[in-house]
Amino acid sequence: xxxxxxxxxxxxxxxxxxxxxxxxxxxxxGLTVGSLQELRRELKVSSSELKVAKNTLLRRAIxxxxxxxxxxxxxxxxxxxxxxxxxxxPAKVLIKFAEDNPNLVIKSAVLxxxxxxVDDLNALSRLPGINELRAQxxxxxxxxxxxxxxxxxxxxxxxxxLLQAIKNQKEQNN
Numbered sequence: 472x473x474x475x476x477x478x479x480x481x482x483x484x485x486x487x488x489x490x491x492x493x494x495x496x497x498x499x500x501g502l503t504v505g506s507l508q509e510l511r512r513e514l515k516v517s518s519s520e521l522k523v524a525k526n527t528l529l530r531r532a533i534x535x536x537x538x539x540x541x542x543x544x545x546x547x548x549x550x551x552x553x554x555x556x557x558x559x560x561p562a563k564v565l566i567k568f569a570e571d572n573p574n575l576v577i578k579s580a581v582l583x584x585x586x587x588x589v590d591d592l593n594a595l596s597r598l599p600g601i602n603e604l605r606a607q608x609x610x611x612x613x614x615x616x617x618x619x620x621x622x623x624x625x626x627x628x629x630x631x632x633l634l635q636a637i638k639n640q641k642e643q644n645n
Contacts, residue, residue, distance in 0.1 A: 477528060484532035493558035493582050494538045495565055499550040501574030510568050517560035522551045537584035544578045558582055562596040
């Protein structure tokens with residue numbers, strides 16, 4: 472790779488780091504090309520991407536970004552996963568893929584400038600994603616008016632039951 476190509480790659484990675492919320496480093500040694508392509512497809516669905524670059528280029532790209540704590544983990548074969556949207560979705564994909572493919576070893580991650588361990592990333596993957604949270608919020612927003620309508624409907628219904636009970640009582644007395 473020529474010097475200009477390296478500089479362009481560093482600029483591209485730096486731009487991606489400035490927009491990213493989550494960055495995950497993993498060791499992909501032992502994975503086949505097909506497995507890596509499958510992982511890339513799964514990550515693309517979750518609005519994330521997997522990049523493989525030399526560690527020296529990654530070090531230059533993360534300088535002066537919130538992802539600098541990853542410097543200590545940049546050794547060996549390194550695959551970088553970046554997400555600019557929901558940080559939970561790529562965490563779920565990576566954890567599940569690592570369970571199914573033991574050759575993918577997650578090293579560490581950074582979320583909003585905070586270094587995460589593998590256990591932290593695992594805990595993050597168990598959280599509901601942004602779409603699940605939106606669905607829960609929508610359900611709550613619909614539940615309040617529905618409950619209010621049930622309460623309002625209960626008043627006339629109880630009045631009808633009261634009138635029916637009075638009628639039944641008068642019929643029994645006659």
